[in-house]
Amino acid sequence: MTEDNGFRIGSEALWELARDTLTDVGVPADTASLVAGILVDADVRGHPSHGVAMLPVYVQRVLEGGILTHATPTWKHLSETAGLVLGHGGFGQLAATMAAEHCAESAHDHGMAVVGVRGNNHIGMLAAYRRQFTERDVIGLILNVSGPSVSAPGAQFPTLGNDAICLVVPRRTGDPFIVDFATGVVACGKIREAALRGEAVSTEWLLDNTGHPSADPKDLDRGGSVPVFGGYKGLGVQLIIEVLAGVLAGGTVSPLVNRQRQRPDLPMNCSQLFVGFRTSLLGDTDPDALLHTLDLAIAMGYKNSPPDCYFPEQRERLHTARALESGIDIPKALADRLGWARRA
Amino acid sequence: MTEDNGFRIGSEALWELARDTLTDVGVPADTASLVAGILVDADVRGHPSHGVAMLPVYVQRVLEGGILTHATPTWKHLSETAGLVLGHGGFGQLAATMAAEHCAESAHDHGMAVVGVRGNNHIGMLAAYRRQFTERDVIGLILNVSGPSVSAPGAQFPTLGNDAICLVVPRRTGDPFIVDFATGVVACGKIREAALRGEAVSTEWLLDNTGHPSADPKDLDRGGSVPVFGGYKGLGVQLIIEVLAGVLAGGTVSPLVNRQRQRPDLPMNCSQLFVGFRTSLLGDTDPDALLHTLDLAIAMGYKNSPPDCYFPEQRERLHTARALESGIDIPKALADRLGWARRA
Numbered sequence: 001m002t003e004d005n006g007f008r009i010g011s012e013a014l015w016e017l018a019r020d021t022l023t024d025v026g027v028p029a030d031t032a033s034l035v036a037g038i039l040v041d042a043d044v045r046g047h048p049s050h051g052v053a054m055l056p057v058y059v060q061r062v063l064e065g066g067i068l069t070h071a072t073p074t075w076k077h078l079s080e081t082a083g084l085v086l087g088h089g090g091f092g093q094l095a096a097t098m099a100a101e102h103c104a105e106s107a108h109d110h111g112m113a114v115v116g117v118r119g120n121n122h123i124g125m126l127a128a129y130r131r132q133f134t135e136r137d138v139i140g141l142i143l144n145v146s147g148p149s150v151s152a153p154g155a156q157f158p159t160l161g162n163d164a165i166c167l168v169v170p171r172r173t174g175d176p177f178i179v180d181f182a183t184g185v186v187a188c189g190k191i192r193e194a195a196l197r198g199e200a201v202s203t204e205w206l207l208d209n210t211g212h213p214s215a216d217p218k219d220l221d222r223g224g225s226v227p228v229f230g231g232y233k234g235l236g237v238q239l240i241i242e243v244l245a246g247v248l249a250g251g252t253v254s255p256l257v258n259r260q261r262q263r264p265d266l267p268m269n270c271s272q273l274f275v276g277f278r279t280s281l282l283g284d285t286d287p288d289a290l291l292h293t294l295d296l297a298i299a300m301g302y303k304n305s306p307p308d309c310y311f312p313e314q315r316e317r318l319h320t321a322r323a324l325e326s327g328i329d330i331p332k333a334l335a336d337r338l339g340w341a342r343r344a
Numbered sequence: 345m346t347e348d349n350g351f352r353i354g355s356e357a358l359w360e361l362a363r364d365t366l367t368d369v370g371v372p373a374d375t376a377s378l379v380a381g382i383l384v385d386a387d388v389r390g391h392p393s394h395g396v397a398m399l400p401v402y403v404q405r406v407l408e409g410g411i412l413t414h415a416t417p418t419w420k421h422l423s424e425t426a427g428l429v430l431g432h433g434g435f436g437q438l439a440a441t442m443a444a445e446h447c448a449e450s451a452h453d454h455g456m457a458v459v460g461v462r463g464n465n466h467i468g469m470l471a472a473y474r475r476q477f478t479e480r481d482v483i484g485l486i487l488n489v490s491g492p493s494v495s496a497p498g499a500q501f502p503t504l505g506n507d508a509i510c511l512v513v514p515r516r517t518g519d520p521f522i523v524d525f526a527t528g529v530v531a532c533g534k535i536r537e538a539a540l541r542g543e544a545v546s547t548e549w550l551l552d553n554t555g556h557p558s559a560d561p562k563d564l565d566r567g568g569s570v571p572v573f574g575g576y577k578g579l580g581v582q583l584i585i586e587v588l589a590g591v592l593a594g595g596t597v598s599p600l601v602n603r604q605r606q607r608p609d610l611p612m613n614c615s616q617l618f619v620g621f622r623t624s625l626l627g628d629t630d631p632d633a634l635l636h637t638l639d640l641a642i643a644m645g646y647k648n649s650p651p652d653c654y655f656p657e658q659r660e661r662l663h664t665a666r667a668l669e670s671g672i673d674i675p676k677a678l679a680d681r682l683g684w685a686r687r688a
Contacts, residue, residue: 077627081425082455084626111426112458116626139592141584148641152654155645160638167584169591177587179580211647230574235642236523237581239656240485240511242638243521243631247513248483248621251629255641275619277592282428282460283421285595287587294504294586297492297599298579301499303555310496312583 006332007340014328015040018052021338025062027069027091035093035124042125043328046319049189050125052330053196056337057260058091058122064264067091067121073098081106081113084249087120089267096123099274100132100140107276108136116249117272122146122260126166127180127316133276134170141275142166143245145252147259147268150184151225153232156211158225161254161270162188163241170279171288179312183238184226191217191226196333221261245273350676351684358672359384362396365682369406371413371435379437379468386469387672390663393533394469396674397540400681401604402435402466408608411435411465417442425450425457428593431464433611440467443618444476444484451620452480460593461616466490466604470510471524471660477620478514485619486510487589489596491603491612494528495569497576500555502569505598505614506532507585514623515632523656527582528570535561535570540677565605593617 009017018036023029035058043051061067071090077083083102087095099115106113123129126142133140146161166180182188186205194201195217203213209223220226228234246253250271257270279287299306309315335341353361362380367373379402387395405411415434421427427446431439443459450457467473470486477484490505510524526532530549538545539561547557553567564570572578590597594615601614623631643650653659679685 079455082625111423112456114456114621114625118627139587141588152642152645154651155642155654156647157645159641159645165580165584167587169587179583181577181580183577185577229577233525233527233529233573233578236509236525236656239523239638240509243483243511243513243635244485244621247629247631247634248623249626251627251634253634253638253641255637277458277588279592281426281458282593283462283595285591287591290591290595290597291587293599294583294597297503297597298496298499301496301501301503303500307498312580 006330006335008327008329010327011040011044011323014043014052014330017340018055021055021059022062025059025069027062031069031091031094034097035091038093038124038128040328041128044320044323045125045127045316046323047125047187047189049187049193053189053193053334054122054124056334057264061121061260061264066258066260066264066266066268068267073117076118081110083115085115085117087117087267089119089121089269092121092123092268092270095120096129096272097132099272100129100142103274103276104132104136104138104140107138107278111278111281113276115274116245117274118250118252119267120270120272121268122270123272125180126164127168127178129274130168130176130178133168134176137170137279138276139170139279140166140168142168143241143273145242145246145250145254145257145271147257147262147270148255149188149220149225149259150228150238151207152228153235156207158223159255160228160238160242161257162226163238163245163254165237165241169287169291171291173288175313175317177287177291177313178316183228183234183241185229186226188220188226191220195220196331245271249273350674350679352671352673354671355384355388355667358387358396358674361684362399365399365403366406369403369413371406375413375435375438378441379435382437382468382472384672385472388664388667389469389471389660390667391469391531391533393531393537397533397537397678398466398468400678401608405465405604405608410602410604410608410610410612412611417461420462422446425454427459429459429461431461431611433463433465433613436465436467436612436614439464440473440616441476443616444473444486447618447620448476448480448482448484451482451622455622455625457620459618460589461618462594462596463611464614464616465612466614467616469524470508471512471522473618474512474520474522477512478520481514481623482620483514483623484510484512486512487585487617489586489590489594489598489601489615490526491601491606491614492599493532493564493569493603494572494582495551496572497579500551503599504572504582504586505601506570507582507589507598509581509585513631513635515635517632519657519661521631521635521657522660527572527578527585529573530570532564532570535564539564540675589615589617
C-alpha cells in the first residue's frame with residue numbers, strides 16, 4: 001500500500017489486470033495480452049508514463065473508435081530487406097511487433113533491413129521492442145512520429161509531435177544497451193503523471209495555451225505544449241525523425257497526425273520506422289568493450305563522483321530490480337479510473 | 345576588404361588559394377582539389393568553422409605526419425548494399441567521398457545501403473557530401489565520430505567527441521533539405537573563430553581545464569571542453585552516433601580517437617557511417633509537400649512572426665546567396681597564418 005492509497009502489485013498480476021481491462025472492452029485476448037505486456041514492461045523499467053497509465057486512454061479510444069480492436073496489420077510491401085506494414089487503425093503494438101520481428105530477422109539474415117509502419121496508433125515505449133533485436137544480435141534503431149504536442153524553439157504553440165527515437169544494442173554478456181527518448185524536453189506522460197498525483201511541474205517543461213510557461217500539468221491537455229529539447233539542435237533531431245519515420249516510412253509528418261487524447265474517435269494515423277544492422281555487418285567489433293570504454297570515459301569526466309545515473313540503462317536497471325523485488329505502485333487516481341481500487 | 349583588414353574573395357579564387365596551399369606542402373593535385381572544394385563549400389554555406397580556417401591544422405598535420413598525403417583509401421569489405429572503407433590515415437575527405445558515392449549508388453540501385461569508414465581523418469562539414477545522395481534521389485544519413493572535446497551533462501572534463509549527424513533529403517524541385525549539426529552545444533570551430541577574431545564567447549559554450557565556465561575561446565585548446573547539447577537527451581544523441589559510426593562502423597568510440605590539434609603527428613583514427621535510403625523505398629511519398637507542411641506548421645507555432653531562420657537550410661541559403669554575390673571574408677589572422685595576406 002503506497003502513501004496515496006493506491007496499491008502495490010507484482011508485475012505478473014499487473015499484467016493480468018491490464019489484460020482483463022482490455023478484454024473487458026472487447027479487445028481479443030491475444031491482442032490484450034501483447035498490449036498489456038508492453039505497458040507493464042514500461043512500468044517495470046520505471047517509465048509509468050508509458051505503462052498501464054495509458055489504459056484509460058486506450059479504453060476510451062476503443063469505445064469511441066480510435067482503436068479498431070479487430071484490425072489486423074497487413075504487409076503492403078515486402079522484400080528481403082525492406083517492408084511496409086499497414087496498421088489499419090488497430091492497436092499500434094500489433095503492427096510494431098510485426099515490423100520489429102521482420103526487421104530484426106531480415107537484418108540477421110541479410111546484414112541490414114528497414115521496415116516502416118503506416119496508418120498506426122500509439123505503440124508504447126519504443127524500448128519494448130528490444131528483444132526482437134537483441135535475440136538476433138542486431139542493432140535496432142526505432143523511430144516514432146506522434147501527434148503535435150511539442151513547440152519549436154522559442155515558439156508558443158504545439159506544432160510538432162513528441163517524436164521518439166530508440167537505439168537497441170545487444171551486448172554479448174549482460175543486458176542490452178538502450179537509448180530511448182522523445183523530442184520534448186520531457187515526455188508528455190511525465191506531465192500527466194504529475195497531474196494524476198496533483199503535483200506542479202517545472203515551468204521549463206510546459207507552455208500553456210497562450211504560450212506562457214506554466215507549472216500546472218493540466219495545461220498540457222488544454223492546448224498547451226512541451227518545448228522541444230535542446231533548442232535548434234533538438235529541432236534537428238526532431239526533423240531527422242520526421243523525415244525517416246514520417247516522410248520515408250509513413251508518407252506523413254507529425255502536424256498531420258491525430259492526437260490520441262484530442263480525437264479518441266479517430267485512428268492517430270501515425271507511423272514508425274525500424275532499421276536493423278547486424279552487429280557484425282561491417283566487420284569484427286566488440287560492442288561490450290567499446291560500450292564499457294564509453295561508460296568509463298564519461299564517468300571520468302566528473303571532477304568528483306559522477307551522478308548516480310549518468311549512462312543509459314542505469315536508471316532502468318535500478319527500477320527493474322526494485323519492481324521485480326517489491327512490485328509496482330499504482331496511484332489511487334489511476335486505480336479509481338480503471339475500477340482497480342477494489343484490488344488494493 | 346573587411347574591417348579587420350583581412351580580404352574578401354570569390355569562391356572560385358578561394359578554392360584555388362586553398363588548393364595551392366595544400367599542393368605547396370606536397371598534397372597531390374587531385375586530393376588538394378577535392379579537399380579545397382569541400383572546405384570552400386562550408387565557407388559558402390556560412391560555416392567558416394569548417395571552411396578554409398581548417399587549412400592551418402591540415403597543413404600542420406601534413407607536415408607532422410597526422411595526414412598521410414599519399415594514402416589511398418581501400419575497400420576492406422564490399423557487398424551490394426554494405427561496405428567498409430579504410431582511410432589509412434589519408435585526408436578524410438577521400439575516404440568519405442568514396443563511401444558517400446558507393447552508399448548513394450547502392451541505395452539507388454537496391455533501395456538501401458550502408459558504408460562505414462574506419463581509420464580516417466577529419467572529413468569536413470558532413471553536408472559537403474550531399475550531392476552524392478541528392479543526385480540519386482536517395483535520403484542520406486551521415487554520422488561522424490570525433491576526438492574528445494565534449495563534456496557529458498554536468499561533467500567538468502572533455503571525454504566525448506564533438507560528433508556530428510547530418511540528414512540529406514532530396515527535393516523534387518529546389519534545394520535539398522539538410523540537417524547538419526554536432527553534439528557539442530556549439531561547434532568547436534565557432535569557438536576557434538572567436539579566438540581568431542579575439543572575441544569572447546558565451547560562458548554556456550565552454551568550460552576551462554578546471555571545469556569552470558569560461559568566456560575565453562583559447563581555453564578550448566588548453567584542455568577545456570564544450571558541454572554536450574540538450575543535457576541527458578543530447579547525450580542520448582551522442583551515444584546513438586557513437587554506436588552507429590563508432591562501434592558498428594569504426595570498431596571505436598570517441599574517447600579512443602586522436603584529437604587532430606593535440607596530436608598533429610598521428611592520424612585521428614576516427615570513423616564515419618553513411619546510410620542511404622531510396623526516397624521511394626517504402627512506397628510513394630512526396631518529400632517536397634511534406635517538408636513544406638513541416639515548415640508551415642513550425643512557422644505557425646509562433647504567436648508573432650517566426651524568427652528569420654527557424655527551419656534548416658534557411659540560414660545556409662542566405663549565406664550562399666551572399667557568398668556568390670559578394671564573396672567570402674577571410675579574417676586577417678587566418679590570411680596571415682596561411683601567407684595569404686599579400687592577396688588582399
